[in-house]
Amino acid sequence: MTISITFDPAFDFFLAKSHKEKDLAYPLTRSASVKDIIESLGVPHTEVGRICFNDQDIDFSFIPDTPGKLDIHAVDAPFDVRSPSMLRPEPLDRVRFIVDVNVLKLGRLLILLGFDVAYSSSFSDEQIADLSESESRIVLTRDTTLLKRRKIVFARRIRANLPYDQVVEVVDFFGLRDQTAFFSRCPRCNRPLKKVAKTDILHRLEPKTRKYFFDFFQCPTCGKVFWKGSHYDAMKKTFTSLGLKNPDK
Numbered sequence: 001m002t003i004s005i006t007f008d009p010a011f012d013f014f015l016a017k018s019h020k021e022k023d024l025a026y027p028l029t030r031s032a033s034v035k036d037i038i039e040s041l042g043v044p045h046t047e048v049g050r051i052c053f054n055d056q057d058i059d060f061s062f063i064p065d066t067p068g069k070l071d072i073h074a075v076d077a078p079f080d081v082r083s084p085s086m087l088r089p090e091p092l093d094r095v096r097f098i099v100d101v102n103v104l105k106l107g108r109l110l111i112l113l114g115f116d117v118a119y120s121s122s123f124s125d126e127q128i129a130d131l132s133e134s135e136s137r138i139v140l141t142r143d144t145t146l147l148k149r150r151k152i153v154f155a156r157r158i159r160a161n162l163p164y165d166q167v168v169e170v171v172d173f174f175g176l177r178d179q180t181a182f183f184s185r186c187p188r189c190n191r192p193l194k195k196v197a198k199t200d201i202l203h204r205l206e207p208k209t210r211k212y213f214f215d216f217f218q219c220p221t222c223g224k225v226f227w228k229g230s231h232y233d234a235m236k237k238t239f240t241s242l243g244l245k246n247p248d249k
């Protein structure tokens, strides 16, 4: 017995050439869930937005046991992780990320844009999956295999090669252009910065910084002090050149 599977063209990134054809004939040799079938063909479940069997919406646990037609649709951008769907009935209450070691620079840039990002060069695949579940975080990675883990519900397999292109990819895929808050978090600790009185940190400032800057921010975790100096201006210029700017509040 076989079923016929059609993947959206958006899945070409993951599929072997022989699987890109329409109406792929898939032999049902064992009772396998739709999740297992899709992933055995190379597509992680996290990239799938909708599945239909004989035109009926189904979820990942569905086990086809009759001949039929399986249509696999990709997640459409912008992907609103705060809306429930058939495949993801429990949405996230806010956007938070965890990045894999292969996209650490992307993670740091997202923090500079103001997003909550857990990152570490020592996270194992298992830790990433566990944290994505326990802290409701979206996984960002270039490792397709990692995304086949059942615990990972929200994710993006990053396509772009360069960190700044990856930032644009993530912001556009999840529809976050109006949610940036540049330099509101400590790039090292991911903690929101707090405003600090200049008089409290005056002794830590270089003479020029003392003279020309008035607004200062401090990380509650590491204590580092930040101000909108030349580094801020340069990064802001780079983000602006990518079309990213803070929404007017």
Ligand SMILES: [Zn+2]
Pocket: 186, 187, 188, 189, 190, 191, 219, 220, 221, 222, 223, 224
């Ligand atoms: Zn810090």
